Amino acid sequence: MIEEKTYRKYLEALIKGDKATCSVIIKEKLDANINIKELYTGLFQRSLYKIGELWESNRISVATEHLATSITESLMHMTYPIIFESEHIGKKAVISCVASEFHQIGGKMVADIFELHGWDGYFIGANTPEYELYRMIHDKKPDVLALSLSLYFNLPKLLHLLEQINEWFPGLDIIVGGQAFRWGGREEVEKYEKVNYLSSLDELEEFIANNTKP
Amino acid sequence: MKDQIKLKYLNDHASLMNIECDRDGIIKEMNAYARKIAGDMTGKPFGNIVLDFTNTFNFEEVVKNGEQSRLLNVATQNNTPQTFYFRFFSTEDTIMALGELNHAELSDLETKLVRLNNELNNTSRQLQKTNSELKRLNELKNKFLGIAAHDLRNPIGLVISYADFLLEEAYDKLTDDERLMLERIQSSAEFMINLINDLLDVSRIESGKLELNLQAVDLVDLIKNNVELNQVLAEKKSITISFEHLEKIPPVKVDARKIEQVLNNLISNAVKFSHPGSSVKLDIFRDSKHVNVSVTDYGQGIPKEERPKLFKTFSRTSVQATGGERSTGLGLVIARNIIMGHGGDIWVESEVGKGSTFYFSIPLKK
Numbered sequence: 076m077i078e079e080k081t082y083r084k085y086l087e088a089l090i091k092g093d094k095a096t097c098s099v100i101i102k103e104k105l106d107a108n109i110n111i112k113e114l115y116t117g118l119f120q121r122s123l124y125k126i127g128e129l130w131e132s133n134r135i136s137v138a139t140e141h142l143a144t145s146i147t148e149s150l151m152h153m154t155y156p157i158i159f160e161s162e163h164i165g166k167k168a169v170i171s172c173v174a175s176e177f178h179q180i181g182g183k184m185v186a187d188i189f190e191l192h193g194w195d196g197y198f199i200g201a202n203t204p205e206y207e208l209y210r211m212i213h214d215k216k217p218d219v220l221a222l223s224l225s226l227y228f229n230l231p232k233l234l235h236l237l238e239q240i241n242e243w244f245p246g247l248d249i250i251v252g253g254q255a256f257r258w259g260g261r262e263e264v265e266k267y268e269k270v271n272y273l274s275s276l277d278e279l280e281e282f283i284a285n286n287t288k289p
Numbered sequence: 290m291k292d293q294i295k296l297k298y299l300n301d302h303a304s305l306m307n308i309e310c311d312r313d314g315i316i317k318e319m320n321a322y323a324r325k326i327a328g329d330m331t332g333k334p335f336g337n338i339v340l341d342f343t344n345t346f347n348f349e350e351v352v353k354n355g356e357q358s359r360l361l362n363v364a365t366q367n368n369t370p371q372t373f374y375f376r377f378f379s380t381e382d383t384i385m386a387l388g389e390l391n392h393a394e395l396s397d398l399e400t401k402l403v404r405l406n407n408e409l410n411n412t413s414r415q416l417q418k419t420n421s422e423l424k425r426l427n428e429l430k431n432k433f434l435g436i437a438a439h440d441l442r443n444p445i446g447l448v449i450s451y452a453d454f455l456l457e458e459a460y461d462k463l464t465d466d467e468r469l470m471l472e473r474i475q476s477s478a479e480f481m482i483n484l485i486n487d488l489l490d491v492s493r494i495e496s497g498k499l500e501l502n503l504q505a506v507d508l509v510d511l512i513k514n515n516v517e518l519n520q521v522l523a524e525k526k527s528i529t530i531s532f533e534h535l536e537k538i539p540p541v542k543v544d545a546r547k548i549e550q551v552l553n554n555l556i557s558n559a560v561k562f563s564h565p566g567s568s569v570k571l572d573i574f575r576d577s578k579h580v581n582v583s584v585t586d587y588g589q590g591i592p593k594e595e596r597p598k599l600f601k602t603f604s605r606t607s608v609q610a611t612g613g614e615r616s617t618g619l620g621l622v623i624a625r626n627i628i629m630g631h632g633g634d635i636w637v638e639s640e641v642g643k644g645s646t647f648y649f650s651i652p653l654k655k
């Protein structure tokens with residue numbers, strides 16, 4: 076559980092660019108065995124959404140936003156000793172953003188949640204050329220491909236990508252998510268038989284549970 | 290009047306460098322922003338505020354050629370170069386340089402930084418992931434090795450004891466060929482036991498289970514015993530093993546059984562790779578912090594490029610045993626781990642065609 080007080084303290088430090096204080100808070104939470112998904116949504120996501128709002132309404136500068144994002148991403152590294160140590164069950168997921176997306180934190184969380192549940196979560200970063208993705212799918216032969224989309228105006232790019240993957244890797248299970256879908260797009264992607272939209276990490280965990288059984 | 294106020298305001302407050310020079314390029318005046326960026330450089334040549342990486346900037350020439358603008362890297366007070374877009378205006382006795390930050394470059398840089406940052410983070414994640422994978426695989430390997438080796442040891446032990454039994458009890462009833470076969474069975478099985486023991490040692494060492502039972506030990510005695518043990522093998526190849534030491538050696542804290550394993554390995558190797566009729570020499574000597582032991586042979590020597598491989602798991606060198614003896618290729622790995630576990634070091638000096646000397650050192654205190 077993340078108390079309101081903790082969130083406030085964290086957000087304040089994050090806006091100030093005070094990484095030290097932020098990491099003390101995260102360390103305390105990790106030492107207290109916090110659920111990783113809760114940490115990701117209750118602290119990282121919530122604060123970044125707030126940062127987005129403040130930025131949109133011109134109350135913080137773009138520099139402050141960049142710094143906050145950078146800090147968040149490096150704090151995520153603190154969870155690696157936990158997520159990568161879990162017992163692996165031989166299932167694989169490839170997680171990617173759509174080309175020309177720079178937003179990668181949400182996608183990376185998805186990859187980490189896969190790891191946490193014993194899957195291999197191979198994450199290909201933001202703005203990766205499409206051929207890299209195809210190569211990864213070819214090499215890793217994942218059980219599922221997860222795609223993250225943050226910018227609504229990149230939806231056509233996602234649809235194009237789905238078209239390609241459908242053609243080259245028919246039968247591959249695909250899940251998509253990300254906040255771009257707040258502005259629509261769900262019907263378009265789910266036109267593809269193998270594609271499912273998942274709205275949150277909770278739904279993702281449900282999906283993982285259903286697909287982990289042999 | 291209004292214009293003057295406007296100008297004064299711009300000069301004092303806008304983010305625009307305003308630098309006035311004389312015709313020789315010596316700075317006469319700088320506005321507040323210019324001072325903030327480059328520090329007070331009045332009286333110095335304009336060229337001094339420019340970071341001229343290619344050594345081609347010449348202010349006078351720029352002015353002479355009538356250039357009106359140029360991108361220049363400014364040496365800022367905190368030593369980070371920043372690109373400014375300068376425009377030059379000249380009158381009879383003054384050259385005025387107005388510089389503004391190059392925004393196009395900044396936003397380009399920003400994009401590049403975001404991407405680099407993304408990449409860095411992802412590489413770091415991948416590294417961590419691979420690291421955990423390797424750790425898991427190594428654990429698995431060691432577990433597997435441990436189990437396999439353990440389960441192999443008993444049946445092979447049985448093969449050896451039956452071969453022993455037959456060779457002793459039925460010796461007279463066997464033909465020469467049959468005896469030879471039995472001896473082959475026996476020696477092959479013994480080699481397998483050695484290999485299994487080495488593998489078990491390696492897997493134990495790699496999973497951090499090297500346990501040392503440290504006691505004060507007289508290394509000289511230990512060496513003497515080991516020389517004795519290896520004498521039989523050596524005699525078969527007419528090799529003499531000698532151990533003379535001049536210095537008095539204080540007892541050191543070691544695990545005697547483990548050090549014996551190292552000695553045995555080094556001495557038997559020396560015999561293996563020596564020419565029949567030659568000799569193997571051991572020595573022990575101390576320096577201020579260590580006791581050192583050396584084992585010298587006058588065999589083939591080890592080529593320089595192969596020496597680093599010696600102490601690595603499953604790597605073999607091109608050097609052949611002179612009597613066709615077999616080796617598991619793990620002995621030196623184990624020896625190295627044992628010596629390192631004692632806080633010491635192990636190394637080799639060698640010359641092709643002349644022979645090799647293996648050294649190990651054990652710290653005096655601990």
Ligand code: B12
Binds near residue numbers: 131179251
């Ligand atoms: C950080 C940030 C950036 C950073 C990203 C750096 C990085 N390393 O990722 C930078 C500076 C690069 C950036 C740039 C831009 N950004 Co921006 N950015 C943000 C900000 C503040 C936070 C994003 C974030 O990480 N959120 C936290 C994560 C955890 O949340 P999430 O992405 O929603 O992910 C969760 C779920 O959606 C879900 N999920 C995500 N993917 C998937 C996939 C699957 C399969 C599943 C199951 C679930 C799932 O799980 C996650 C955990 O719950 C948001 C504000 C916001 N509301 O999010 C704006 C925001 C996303 N950005 C926005 C915009 C407009 C831009 C720019 C166009 C701005 C500009 N003019 O330059 C550029 C575009 C650059 C590009 N080409 O991509 C808008 C998007 C609006 C829209 N309609 O699409 C937002 C919403 C801000 C706003 N309110 O205006 N941005």
